[in-house]
Amino acid sequence: MSTMNLTLLTDFYELTMMQGYFKTQNTEKVVFDAFYRKNPCDGGYAIAAGLDQVIDYIKNLRFSKEDIAYLRSLNTFDEDFLNYLADFRFSGDIYAIPEGTVVFPREPLVKVVAPIMEAQLVETAILTIINHQSLIATKASRVVCAAKGDGIMEFGLRRAQGPDAGVYGARAAMIGGCIGTSNVLAGQLFDVPVKGTHAHSWIMSFPDEYTAFKTYANMYPDACCLLVDTYDTLKSGVPNAIRVFEEMRNAGIPLKNYGIRLDSGDLAYMSKQARKLLDAAGFDDAYISASSDLDEYLIESLKAQGCKITSWGVGTNMITSRDCPAFGGVYKLAAVEDKETGEFIPKIKLSENTEKITNPGNKTIYRIYSKTTGKIRADLICLADETFDESKDMIIFDPQETWKKTKVRANTYTLRELLVPVFKNGECVYDSPSVMKIRDYSKKELDTIWDETKRFANPQHVYVDLSDKLYKIKSDLLEKMSLEALEY
Amino acid sequence: MSTMNLTLLTDFYELTMMQGYFKTQNTEKVVFDAFYRKNPCDGGYAIAAGLDQVIDYIKNLRFSKEDIAYLRSLNTFDEDFLNYLADFRFSGDIYAIPEGTVVFPREPLVKVVAPIMEAQLVETAILTIINHQSLIATKASRVVCAAKGDGIMEFGLRRAQGPDAGVYGARAAMIGGCIGTSNVLAGQLFDVPVKGTHAHSWIMSFPDEYTAFKTYANMYPDACCLLVDTYDTLKSGVPNAIRVFEEMRNAGIPLKNYGIRLDSGDLAYMSKQARKLLDAAGFDDAYISASSDLDEYLIESLKAQGCKITSWGVGTNMITSRDCPAFGGVYKLAAVEDKETGEFIPKIKLSENTEKITNPGNKTIYRIYSKTTGKIRADLICLADETFDESKDMIIFDPQETWKKTKVRANTYTLRELLVPVFKNGECVYDSPSVMKIRDYSKKELDTIWDETKRFANPQHVYVDLSDKLYKIKSDLLEKMSLEALEY
The missing domain is CATH 3.20.140.10 (nicotinate phosphoribosyltransferase)
Known part of the structure; x- marks a missing residue:
């Protein structure tokens, strides 16, 4: 435009x-x-x-x-x-x-x-x-209110109603209180923070999940968010993430701004179990972020269920204001x-x-x-x-x-x-x-x-x-x- | 874009x-x-x-x-x-x-x-x-199917999710079978028919409805669609439209591609009453078009109710695919x-x-x-x-x-x-x-x-x-x- x-x-x-x-x-x-x-x-x-x-x-x-x-x-x-x-x-x-x-x-x-x-x-x-x-902006403001202080990331570009809807929608979502967007063009045009880590395809393009995590962590130790649900979240994803975090700790790499992302499954249950595993391994400062068809109602409900998510990526439902x-x-x-x-x-x-x-x-x-x-x-x-x-x-x-x-x-x-x-x-x-x-x-x-x-x-x-x-x-x-x- | x-x-x-x-x-x-x-x-x-x-x-x-x-x-x-x-x-x-x-x-x-x-x-x-x-394109195709051969006009630009959504949405709506769009930029970019007549503000900017209709008909005798619901559709709008059509007929101006547009009220009832008034005055070839929060479900229902509408302007619900x-x-x-x-x-x-x-x-x-x-x-x-x-x-x-x-x-x-x-x-x-x-x-x-x-x-x-x-x-x-x- x-x-x-x-x-x-x-x-x-x-x-x-x-x-x-x-x-x-x-x-x-x-x-x-x-x-x-x-x-x-x-x-x-x-x-x-x-x-x-x-x-x-x-x-x-x-x-x-x-x-x-x-x-x-x-x-x-x-x-x-x-x-x-x-x-x-x-x-x-x-x-x-x-x-x-x-x-x-x-x-x-x-x-x-x-x-x-x-x-x-x-x-x-x-x-x-x-x-x-x-x-x-109104929809984003509602989502931000539901998160009660947790950061909301705007992740919706691929489901936006065309390029402008993605770009100006990201702008509006920032006005509504999001902490950043995945949309690089919006970042460039409006000088707002852009963020993001990796997709399932990153994991699938490596011989195994551990190698994919390890490679990513080596490259981006300062913003290491590992997507743990490609194969089996609690049996494979979180244990492999912990293995990589342990290796970073042992190698003396400072662990800051690191964590995992859940993108499927029961987010309340998964986040509680993942929190236990991370805490037990001494990574109680690792954050748990989530995405997956989120909106203000689901975030409010997940928080009421005591989920352990503190960072939220919101896509389709915010960038289209799906229910309205x-x-x-x-x-x-x-x-x-x-x-x-x-x-x-x-x-x-x-x-x-x-x-x-x-x-x-x-x-x-x-x-x-x-x-x-x-x-x-x-x-x-x-x-x-x-x-x-x-x-x-x-x-x-x-x-x-x-x-x-x-x-x-x-x-x-x-x-x-x-x-x-x-x-x-x-x-x-x-x-x-x-x-x-x-x-x-x-x-x-x-x-x-x-x-x-x-x-x-x-x-x-x-x-x-x-x-x-x-x-x-x-x-x-x-x-x-x-x-x-x-x-x- | x-x-x-x-x-x-x-x-x-x-x-x-x-x-x-x-x-x-x-x-x-x-x-x-x-x-x-x-x-x-x-x-x-x-x-x-x-x-x-x-x-x-x-x-x-x-x-x-x-x-x-x-x-x-x-x-x-x-x-x-x-x-x-x-x-x-x-x-x-x-x-x-x-x-x-x-x-x-x-x-x-x-x-x-x-x-x-x-x-x-x-x-x-x-x-x-x-x-x-x-x-x-899918949404438009559904709306076109519901109209069973009646023409569907894409009217949604003002409610689109940003300029691209309006322009490329109009393109997609044409692919889905619409007969034209109100969106002039889409007409220019994609060489598709653009159409439209006047708004309530046209009527309100004249001392009275008749003068507004008359002025419009003089200017656009070949595409004379009069919006009849600014004051009172059946008592004022349709009678004033008929008065103008009669004057055109008496002046020997060929009446072709002319009619009225309903934009509020009960479209089934209004269209049947308007049809009777038009027919009684000898204007049985005047079309009745309608707009007002239409979608495929409402058009199907109105047709099942025997409405007399044969031309439809569809806006918000098609350009945003509102229910999905x-x-x-x-x-x-x-x-x-x-x-x-x-x-x-x-x-x-x-x-x-x-x-x-x-x-x-x-x-x-x-x-x-x-x-x-x-x-x-x-x-x-x-x-x-x-x-x-x-x-x-x-x-x-x-x-x-x-x-x-x-x-x-x-x-x-x-x-x-x-x-x-x-x-x-x-x-x-x-x-x-x-x-x-x-x-x-x-x-x-x-x-x-x-x-x-x-x-x-x-x-x-x-x-x-x-x-x-x-x-x-x-x-x-x-x-x-x-x-x-x-x-x-």
């Missing part, structure tokens, strides 16, 4: 609509929100990710001669529109929630304010990138500028499903933290120009069940605006931190929610409320539209 | 093992098989896809100066090995089953015959590419060359799970077709140098339940070798057909299996048997290893 021209990475209807706006001379500025409706895996939160790749995409957005020629070949676009595309640059504003932030449903993760032609074109790529990376492989982010029109006043007129999308009705207007989000605990009290979606005073009481209420009110007392809370400017008039005004810095930040973000919100089964949801002003605008629009509907 | 250097798209352990082989001067040729163990979505078959991207990857496989510098920075690799990598070219042979072919579990989709260092390096990328595209988002292909060592004799010594990987025991040896696959029906009788995995005579009876048997024997009578069957040469001594010897040609071929491939194998619930499985010779080699190896295991 880093060098490929992604300008045509868009749905065809974005271009037919663009030409429509071009022909009808619709140059009005609009506001689009990219948000999602439901946390992945029925969880209590998500982790925003992908912004740095959105920035690259917007910066490099231009139609090459080949792109124009291709579009011309489709016999759908007129020359005046194609000429417009040839000079196309994104000229709008983009706001976003920084990568690694804990986020909740209905919060705009990205807000685009631009002439409608531009805002429409970028819809698809923004969604593709944010949906994918936020999904994997799509984030479901959408991109909805929220406001259209009134050319005369320059004000944004709120727009709403109706639906028979109340949850699917959009929040209208040019908005922002404030996060309300408790001063005493540092935890999130609630998030407040409001109009972009609203201000709040931390020295005053604040009454917030559930936007669906409006009788659910909470008073946040003056001086007990602090506010933080979540959306930050990323592009202004087409110029990038945001410096993305390194992936490892985003990872550190995200770790702190997780401290702002309670364990009850992080648990997998029936998590406590964090309140995302609307400001009085926004709630009134939304109610009035709904009322107006339902009266209009009676006239059909 | 088309211009990005993918040489480092590999797991770190491939490189540490490579250095191990380099240091131990292991230059033996080996055979690796890429195969899968279970059809996606509990189906009866899969569609092979991704070979053309594997070919690109192998052709472009070379470590740039930046790659070497990056690997050096990891403090794991010696200069002599890095020098070797700087001149690295793939020098081996690759065989593969052509894209679009119907395939079954345990059949090598790709076979790599190369010095072990080279064969090991390419493992990860081959699996990433083949796993992803075969998964989506990983293909599970593996890459296993099958044989090692004896340097003295030049013969391949079969290798086997044991497992407590019988299904996971690999098929040893340098193999190929013959497909046995019935002369009378043209359908597949069975597939036969055998050694690469075995030959069979169609004028003789053939007895095949189930490799797990060996008493299940079938006699295929002389002259009632034809044989076809599935694996074809793709690289010979590092040179590509295979021309990939265009995606639309692969699509045509795959459509014919589906005619070689019975509907009972294509159905979703409890499909009839096609037999994949072993030749006598291969079965004996496998049994002997298992026997030998289990005797050795008694000595642990």
